[in-house]
Amino acid sequence: MDSEHLLLETCLLAGKIMMESGSEVYRVEDTMNRIAHSYGRTDSVSYVTATGIFMSLKNSHHTQIENVGERSNNLEKVVAVNQLSRDFATKVITLNELCDALKKVNQKVPQFPLWLQIVCAGITSSTLMYIFNGTWMDFIATFLIGCLGFVLKTLAHDWLKVAFLDYFIAAFGIGFFAILAVHWNLAFSVDNIIIGSVMPLVPGVAITNSFRDILASHLISGLVRGTEAIIIAIAIGVGIATALIALGGIL
Structure with missing residues (x-):
């Protein structure tokens, strides 16, 4: 997978987790764009709705879409995604590590019993x-x-x-x-x-x-x-x- 597709996949995964966990749309768009900007792509454009997420890189004409499934309230996941995006922005983790960590958050973040x-x-x-x-x-x-x-x-x-x-x-x-x-x-x-x-x-x-x-x-x-x-x-x-x-x- 080339770097642009990996970047889009990572941003969309972060946005999907946040939307399905009850986050606001403006916060989702801001997180996705911050991840892209931290990777050096200032040409990113994101469009988020309650049922779907769109993201594009203008200069390369790459666009991907992600469906948003059932929505719930899980602020643990929202906090986890925000922290991972900050770690990526400060170069603590790489893009590949961010993508893998987001997949784990999507599957394994514990809920209260x-x-x-x-x-x-x-x-x-x-x-x-x-x-x-x-x-x-x-x-x-x-x-x-x-x-x-x-x-x-x-x-x-x-x-x-x-x-x-x-x-x-x-x-x-x-x-x-x-x-x-x-x-x-x-x-x-x-x-x-x-x-x-x-x-x-x-x-x-x-x-x-x-x-x-x-x-x-x-x-x-x-x-x-x-x-x-x-x-x-x-x-x-x-x-x-x-x-x-x-x-x-x-x-």
């Missing part, structure tokens, strides 16, 4: 419930239902492979068990439990990145991410509403 993610979802749910004028009587129920909602989302995502359906199932489960908890006198307020338990599902990062992309004039990616966040919010709302309609009669 599932049990810890579940516990953190419960803590987030219960503490935010209390902040939003909840009561201590609902704390334990919200913690458990928040954990359960995260488990339902994870299982639905892994088994069904249908976009946004996992959010609907998780929200329905949260509403279902919140109603049952109050009906069995294990908690006091259905509203408080639901408000707290859906917090781990709310697409806060997607909404924030959408506005940041729009403010940075990346209108296409900003609108795509904003639309994605709106659909997730609708799925959560419909799931809660379905549970309330189905079991509201027992309140």
Whole structure:
């Protein structure tokens, strides 16, 4: 592989990892161009959207395209790519070493264990419930239902492979068990439990990145991410509403 193709492959791999890990578009473009400039190619042009990455070297007329797959939030990968790009800029590593390191980041960067993610979802749910004028009587129920909602989302995502359906199932489960908890006198307020338990599902990062992309004039990616966040919010709302309609009669 010649140096120009290797450079484009490396830049596109870095951009793909960052986009699939929840980074903003302007940050992805900046990282890709910095890698190219550090290699001595100031003629690089990158164009990044939520679903695809394009990069070209003007003087040699080389262009490559990379598809962006499923997007998630993994800041560990974003930090790893940024650090590797800095190491390359300061000549700590070569282009070949950078490419190999990025491939390892894409495959082997560890995530927090599932049990810890579940516990953190419960803590987030219960503490935010209390902040939003909840009561201590609902704390334990919200913690458990928040954990359960995260488990339902994870299982639905892994088994069904249908976009946004996992959010609907998780929200329905949260509403279902919140109603049952109050009906069995294990908690006091259905509203408080639901408000707290859906917090781990709310697409806060997607909404924030959408506005940041729009403010940075990346209108296409900003609108795509904003639309994605709106659909997730609708799925959560419909799931809660379905549970309330189905079991509201027992309140």
